[in-house]
Amino acid sequence: MTRLFNEPAAFADEMIEGFVASHGRWVRRVSGGVARNTRSTPGTVALVIGGGSGHYPAFGGLVGQGLAHGAAMGNLFASPSAQQIYNVAKAADNGGGILLGYGNYAGDVLHFTKAQEKLRKEGIDCRSIAVTDDISSAPPSERAKRRGIAGDLTVFKVAAAASEAGYTLDDVVQIAERANHRTRSFGVAFTGCTLPGAEQPLFTVPEGRMAVGMGIHGEPGIGETDIPTADQLAELMVTKLLAEVPEGVEIRRSRVVPILNGLGSVKYEELFVVYRRVAQLLAEAGLDVVDPQVGELVTSFDMAGTSLTLFWLDEELEHLWLAPADAPAFRRGAITAQALAFDDGELADVERSIPAATAESRAAAVRVLAALGAAKDVVGANADELGRIDAIAGDGDHGIGMERGVRAAVEAAADAVARGAGAATTLHFAGDAWADKAGGTSGALWGMALRAVADALGDANAPDGGAVAAGVADAAAAIMNFGKAKVGDKTLVDVLVPFRDVLKEGVQDGRSLTDAWGTAVVAAQQAAEDTANLLPLMGRARPHAEKSLGTPDAGAVSMALIVQAIYESLLKENTVENSIKETA
Ligand SMILES: Nc1ncnc2c1ncn2[C@@H]1O[C@H](COP(=O)(O)OP(=O)(O)O)[C@@H](O)[C@H]1O
Numbered sequence: 151m152t153r154l155f156n157e158p159a160a161f162a163d164e165m166i167e168g169f170v171a172s173h174g175r176w177v178r179r180v181s182g183g184v185a186r187n188t189r190s191t192p193g194t195v196a197l198v199i200g201g202g203s204g205h206y207p208a209f210g211g212l213v214g215q216g217l218a219h220g221a222a223m224g225n226l227f228a229s230p231s232a233q234q235i236y237n238v239a240k241a242a243d244n245g246g247g248i249l250l251g252y253g254n255y256a257g258d259v260l261h262f263t264k265a266q267e268k269l270r271k272e273g274i275d276c277r278s279i280a281v282t283d284d285i286s287s288a289p290p291s292e293r294a295k296r297r298g299i300a301g302d303l304t305v306f307k308v309a310a311a312a313s314e315a316g317y318t319l320d321d322v323v324q325i326a327e328r329a330n331h332r333t334r335s336f337g338v339a340f341t342g343c344t345l346p347g348a349e350q351p352l353f354t355v356p357e358g359r360m361a362v363g364m365g366i367h368g369e370p371g372i373g374e375t376d377i378p379t380a381d382q383l384a385e386l387m388v389t390k391l392l393a394e395v396p397e398g399v400e401i402r403r404s405r406v407v408p409i410l411n412g413l414g415s416v417k418y419e420e421l422f423v424v425y426r427r428v429a430q431l432l433a434e435a436g437l438d439v440v441d442p443q444v445g446e447l448v449t450s451f452d453m454a455g456t457s458l459t460l461f462w463l464d465e466e467l468e469h470l471w472l473a474p475a476d477a478p479a480f481r482r483g484a485i486t487a488q489a490l491a492f493d494d495g496e497l498a499d500v501e502r503s504i505p506a507a508t509a510e511s512r513a514a515a516v517r518v519l520a521a522l523g524a525a526k527d528v529v530g531a532n533a534d535e536l537g538r539i540d541a542i543a544g545d546g547d548h549g550i551g552m553e554r555g556v557r558a559a560v561e562a563a564a565d566a567v568a569r570g571a572g573a574a575t576t577l578h579f580a581g582d583a584w585a586d587k588a589g590g591t592s593g594a595l596w597g598m599a600l601r602a603v604a605d606a607l608g609d610a611n612a613p614d615g616g617a618v619a620a621g622v623a624d625a626a627a628a629i630m631n632f633g634k635a636k637v638g639d640k641t642l643v644d645v646l647v648p649f650r651d652v653l654k655e656g657v658q659d660g661r662s663l664t665d666a667w668g669t670a671v672v673a674a675q676q677a678a679e680d681t682a683n684l685l686p687l688m689g690r691a692r693p694h695a696e697k698s699l700g701t702p703d704a705g706a707v708s709m710a711l712i713v714q715a716i717y718e719s720l721l722k723e724n725t726v727e728n729s730i731k732e733t734a
């Protein structure tokens with residue numbers, strides 16, 4: 151159980167600060183994460199990796215010569231935001247194009263894709279590789295849906311060595327894809343991890359039992375067995391991995407890198423005992439073992455568990471895997487040390503200007519701020535419960551992520567209002583801050599939603615029911631277009647769509663915004679409850695579909711709570727307005 155922290159919400163930031171303070175030879179802090187503190191060859195490809203914090207040495211510990219050029223570091227178990235990734239990529243850019251590398255998690259995919267779009271718009275050639283090594287997270291027929299776990303290391307290492315060797319971006323992408331294709335992992339756990347400030351672990355495994363097929367966020371496993379001996383565990387993992395050898399690979403005489411990864415609180419000595427049998431089994435299978443790795447490489451906070459990865463080499467992959475590297479948590483061979491980079495410090499946030507707005511729109515911005523404040527209060531009051539629901543089939547961070555996002559949104563909106571912003575600008579500031587500070591899937595989607603509503607309101611008119619309903623419809627369209635979830639997939643879309651429809655109907659019937667919103671809230675609450683009967687088809691909860699039956703979707707519940715809180719805020723504003731009118 152994690153005991154050493156100050157303010158739980160500040161944990162990730164303080165961790166990065168201490169990491170940089172202690173590893174200045176390799177990394178420097180940039181807004182959004184870290185970049186190499188050594189100069190790289192101009193014109194080479196920059197590999198920018200990233201993901202949630204809580205997985206050290208992934209991702210910051212893998213930045214340095216021969217490895218990544220930068221790492222975007224999100225909050226605990228939450229993907230970094232698109233803005234963070236963009237900032238790190240800009241700091242790491244060497245002029246040869248950028249490859250973004252990450253584990254294949256919903257929030258990562260959303261944010262890295264957004265960052266890629268933004269970099270491309272600036273004319274930077276940017277590509278992505280989502281690592282998919284975990285064989286437990288989807289069947290072989292759906293490899294693209296698998297999540298990335300300890301296999302992150304093989305893919306990043308190979309891509310980085312290729313870039314160091316001067317490969318073009320096309321060639322770096324190709325070799326990274328080949329490394330991903332030839333990497334397979336399988337994990338187990340004995341106890342769950344406990345995030346700073348949390349009372350309970352994200353999941354528990356009954357005494358004497360082991361969860362089989364674990365991810366790296368305490369996602370529940372796909373099965374359970376009695377705790378095996380070290381030898382039996384080695385046999386289980388090797389058998390699983392040898393049953394799924396990549397296409398085009400012959401087992402006998404193949405050269406393979408085994409990675410026995412500790413997930414957080416398994417002792418190195420225990421890992422060595424397990425590895426002893428892994429090595430015997432691989433030899434018995436006729437494999438040539440190359441450069442085995444045993445240790446903590448991609449962790450899950452303080453989870454007691456381990457995973458085995460097999461990386462099936464070919465000549466080029468072996469050469470790149472064995473190339474020298476010098477990063478805080480991964481060093482091999484002799485590297486020619488490069489000069490330290492110019493200390494350009496942290497990228498300062500540029501103060502955004504406030505476009506002109508009419509008095510009506512500025513008055514509406516004050517109401518927007520009040521509504522966001524109400525959302526913040528309701529999320530704060532329900533954060534633990536949202537985390538609890540999310541932990542049943544997801545990673546338990548929904549409450550924390552929403553809290554960080556909505557808090558940042560309120561701060562940014564208050565700043566905008568104080569500087570005379572209209573409704574649209576206020577919502578734009580809020581949406582950007584939400585996505586930036588929350589990260590994760592919900593951060594990307596809520597940021598997008600607020601920006602869509604902003605565009606529909608504009609800074610010129612006093613927004614009426616029609617404009618708000620149109621904004622909500624645009625938000626739903628943007629979320630579904632980007633996240634690809636449909637009604638019935640057990641996500642916040644199941645709440646947003648009925649809410650949108652009932653709101654639109656009410657407004658079209660000539661009812662006031664508040665009135666129509668109130669009726670739509672009833673539909674949203676019912677829809678959120680009904681998600682308990684659905685099986686999740688998107689996001690973190692998908693591999694654990696049955697576990698989530700009977701529990702509503704966390705994102706659906708938080709959305710219903712927020713629209714209800716906004717309704718109460720609208721009612722309050724109306725009361726205030728009426729009493730002002732009466733007094734006048
Ligand atoms: N593709 C998607 N489209 C819409 N909503 C999604 C999608 N994937 C996940 N969600 C929503 O996001 C919620 C999880 O948010 P969050 O905890 O921030 O995500 P994570 O930690 O999994 O990145 C889910 O409960 C679900 O409502």
Ligand SMILES: O=C(COP(=O)(O)O)[C@@H](O)CO
Nearest residue numbers: 201202229253255257258590
């Ligand atoms: O920790 C992670 C965040 O996952 P999301 O569900 O995408 O927010 C992940 O970045 C680890 O790779």
